[in-house]
Amino acid sequence: MVIDMRLSKYFIPTLKEVTADVQMPSHKLMLRSGMVRQLAAGVFSWLPMGHTVLKKVMNVLREEIDRIGGQEFLLPALNPIDIWEETNRVEAMGEVMFHIKNRDGLILAPTHEEVITFHARQHVRSYRDMPMIWYQIQTKFRNEPRPKSGVLRGRQFIMKDAYSLDSTWEGLDESYQKHYEAYTRIFDRCGIKFFVVGASSGAMGGKQSQEFMVESDAGEDLCAISDSGYAANIEVATSNIPPVGRIAEELEIEEFATPNAKSIDDLVEQFNIPEERCAKSVVYMVEDAPILVLMRGNDELNENKLESILGTNVFRPATSEELIQFTGADGGSIGPVNLKTKVRVIADNLLKDANGLVSGANKDGYHFKNIDFKRDVNIEEFYDLRTVIEGEPNPIDGEPIRIVKAIELGHIFKLGTRYSAAMGANFLDAEGKENPIIMGSYGIGVERVIACFVEQHFDEYGIKWNKELTPFHAHIVGLNTKKSEEVREACEKLYEGLKEVSLDSLYDDRDDSVGVKFNDADLLGVPVQIIVGSKNLANGLVELKYRETGEKEMVSLEEAIDKVKSYYLV
């Protein structure tokens, strides 16, 4: 079946302009080149050319995941809520999960660990059945509070998701490593510059995870990286800064009035207290229980770190009423000493064993000074809770950290037994003992691959596809096709000739002015343009133009086909 790819018939609605609120270059170009159209907030249709590129990306994904032994599935987006309740993720996903309104017990799946584990439970009985890599390329549904940046964050998007099933932890390490390498090959083939960061597992749970990131101002993730090679998502990034420590003076703890101090900055300003000697209190409610978190000075609490310490993402800042109920004071005057009720207190590592600290007195308008964490409070739990700041030394070699914005393109997780244990997906090991399957989960946002590629490969005229992702191998630009039969014939010859050697070409046979055709060709960004005009044709020549470099050369029709062919062989 051969599709007619004459532009006069093929649906590529290019646009000269897009509405003013489209900001990202890739978003603008994908709209202008007729690849996508928006249907609703966070919901996009893929038009024929965009869909062709999508298929090219999927091709690369399939080849590389097949190469590491993946077996392709197609799992349903519609899921029974039961399996999600088994893993307690209905609550963990919260508002993000779409629930079907007129059919109880069905949801739209935001990811597929549960379904995979369900089938593994059905059929995986023995350690001999593993290792296994199961994957699919399929649509996910996530009720994002705020979709943005075109196709980058949608409520419906296509994901390549893979899952590994292993009987040993070493096996998981191998499966994980295979995916790491496959992902590297995938993004290399797609011509995307990326970096890998250590990441948080978030609602996925699990042991270890890494993200494949693309640096971009439109990114929604912050990463701490250093030129020497440290790279971590800010959600888990750490830095090597010294703890607050102890000062020599051993002064008695003392209450003092701070009627106008609502924040650490106020304390620092009004009482001349060094910022690092302030212990900031933040109170969260975990279910119905309060937890007081102490941070150094104005350090920012990292909620992701808190989440992994608490083992749940179901927590929220306490309300004013709750603060008063549990601590005795409203925000601004809360501290670890003299709490009204028994409250779990955890503190950042930097505050461990520190003294000479100032913190709220749990009495509105009062603080304590000279608090000694060894003497005056009994905090047993110290954790790394802070968010790192640009310029701090990285924990590996001390090089300063840079904070960059990045788009998350892929994410690989060592899930461990979190899902298999919860759902009872067990196997018998060589000793005949029953164990939960050891799992990994690996995802790539397919549309994001395209958006990121375009973001990295465009100029003022349009997109510049690479050999791997280009929707067509050649773009035949027929000039004045209406008037010149010679041009039409030459174009047809090229079109057919390329088809014979299995190269797809887009043939612009429209009755439009040359300017329109040249501009559309540059906008669509096919790597090789074959420009056929009557003047050159009189000498038996056509012009080849390479989109990447702008380089041009005059060749015969036969040479043109050979040149295109060899261009893609390299």
Added chain:
RNA sequence: CGGGGCGUGGCGCAGUCCGGUUAGCGCGUCUGGUUUGGGACCAGAAGGCCGGAGGUUCGAAUCCUCUCGCCCCGACCA
């Protein structure tokens, strides 16, 4: 969820503050003609109950109320 902005022929916009002929402009579309190596030109034409509902008024794209949609910023720091 909080705050801000926008919704007017297919697309991109003006008009709205300060209500008043027939609602404009550019692009696109259709017809005819002239052009043709970088988004051509001339002539003519089609196409809009101004997001929706209600209200104020002699009269509403314009004012008021409600509602739907879309975009942007924010959503621990007590």
